[in-house]
Amino acid sequence: MKLAEVVDELDLKVRTAGGALQIEVRGGYASDLMSDVIAHAARGCLWVTLQVHQNVVAVASLKELAGIVLVNGREPEEATVERAESENIPILVSPLSAFDVIGRLYALGIEGGTG
Amino acid sequence: MRAMRADLHVHTCLSPCAEPEMVPTAIVDRAKRMGLDIIGICDHNSAENVSAVLEAGRRRDLPVIRGMEITSREEVHVLGLFGDEEGLSALQDLVYRNLPGENDPDFFGDQTIVDDSDDVLGCTTKLLIGATGFSLEETVQVIHEAGGLAIAAHIDRERFGLVGQLGFVPEGLPVDAVEVSPHASVEDWPDHTAVTFSDAHVLRDIGRSSTSFMLEGATLAEIGKALRNEDGRGILTGGGD
Numbered sequence: 001m002k003l004a005e006v007v008d009e010l011d012l013k014v015r016t017a018g019g020a021l022q023i024e025v026r027g028g029y030a031s032d033l034m035s036d037v038i039a040h041a042a043r044g045c046l047w048v049t050l051q052v053h054q055n056v057v058a059v060a061s062l063k064e065l066a067g068i069v070l071v072n073g074r075e076p077e078e079a080t081v082e083r084a085e086s087e088n089i090p091i092l093v094s095p096l097s098a099f100d101v102i103g104r105l106y107a108l109g110i111e112g113g114t115g
Numbered sequence: 116m117r118a119m120r121a122d123l124h125v126h127t128c129l130s131p132c133a134e135p136e137m138v139p140t141a142i143v144d145r146a147k148r149m150g151l152d153i154i155g156i157c158d159h160n161s162a163e164n165v166s167a168v169l170e171a172g173r174r175r176d177l178p179v180i181r182g183m184e185i186t187s188r189e190e191v192h193v194l195g196l197f198g199d200e201e202g203l204s205a206l207q208d209l210v211y212r213n214l215p216g217e218n219d220p221d222f223f224g225d226q227t228i229v230d231d232s233d234d235v236l237g238c239t240t241k242l243l244i245g246a247t248g249f250s251l252e253e254t255v256q257v258i259h260e261a262g263g264l265a266i267a268a269h270i271d272r273e274r275f276g277l278v279g280q281l282g283f284v285p286e287g288l289p290v291d292a293v294e295v296s297p298h299a300s301v302e303d304w305p306d307h308t309a310v311t312f313s314d315a316h317v318l319r320d321i322g323r324s325s326t327s328f329m330l331e332g333a334t335l336a337e338i339g340k341a342l343r344n345e346d347g348r349g350i351l352t353g354g355g356d
Contacts, residue, residue: 034282035273053189053250055281077250 012092016084027113042115123155124312131224138233139171149322155180170231178333192268195258198335202262216242297324297355324355
């Protein structure tokens with residue numbers, strides 16, 4: 001499924017890299033420990049987290065993730081936005097909790113991806 | 116100038132996760148017996164026992180550096196070390212205003228405020244185990260603005276360490292040093308100014324890990340120079356056990 005379809009289905013707000021939504025979402029990963037994401041997330045995953053620090057962009061870029069969904073209505077920090085724009089990493093925002101976001105992603109057929 | 120062995124990350128009974136035995140006279144006694152030349156007191160998000168340990172240290176001729184271990188909103192722990200009461204007190208006010216929640220001693224532990232003779236003065240009701248509203252960068256900034264040194268705590272630990280929470284040290288983060296826990300070695304961090312302290316929550320851990328500095332005296336200004344390798348001051352060795 002394309003990231004753009006996920007954005008529509010979950011009514012996510014696109015905060016960065018709106019031009020990069022045609023990427024294929026190959027799975028999902030959820031964690032707030034970036035060391036864990038570096039160790040375990042698979043390429044092409046959509047990453048669900050509450051961390052808004054700029055390091056999320058570097059981690060997503062390093063792991064070639066499809067994008068980042070921030071939960072609980074959390075907004076990316078200014079430095080995070082700048083970095084995500086320059087690295088073309090989509091950051092999406094949802095007012096829902098991580099539990100609800102992940103449940104809806106799963107219902108769309110997106111399964112956990114580790115590697 | 117001489118080599119001074121320092122353990123600048125010691126908790127007191129004010130930290131909910133520390134043992135009740137961590138009272139000023141016992142901390143100072145243990146530090147003396149371990150041969151430490153300087154200790155630092157860094158409780159979680161609070162400095163309410165610092166002056167008591169400072170006074171207990173003065174009686175035994177043990178210099179005590181004032182400090183606090185602040186939890187950023189990413190749940191990264193950062194030590195703020197201070198040379199005067201004023202800076203630390205200003206930071207304490209700022210941290211308390213940005214620290215939500217109330218402690219439940221049954222869940223998290225007691226947060227006991229004591230005097231320099233270990234007598235109980237009361238408890239703080241703030242949720243010291245919680246996180247402040249400051250980002251990591253803001254935490255470093257408020258420490259510096261209050262005149263302190265900022266050290267990323269136990270950087271190698273998964274829980275509440277910078278690397279565990281955020282994956283790596285953000286480029287350009289202006290910390291004065293990184294602290295590695297007793298489980299790791301300062302040599303593992305060649306790109307950073309690295310020190311090691313005990314993070315003692317119980318008496319037997321005090322001095323378990325320490326850093327030897329070349330200093331003119333046991334002051335924060337001298338430690339700052341050592342971290343920057345200025346005027347002949349510097350870090351000699353750091354290690355555990």
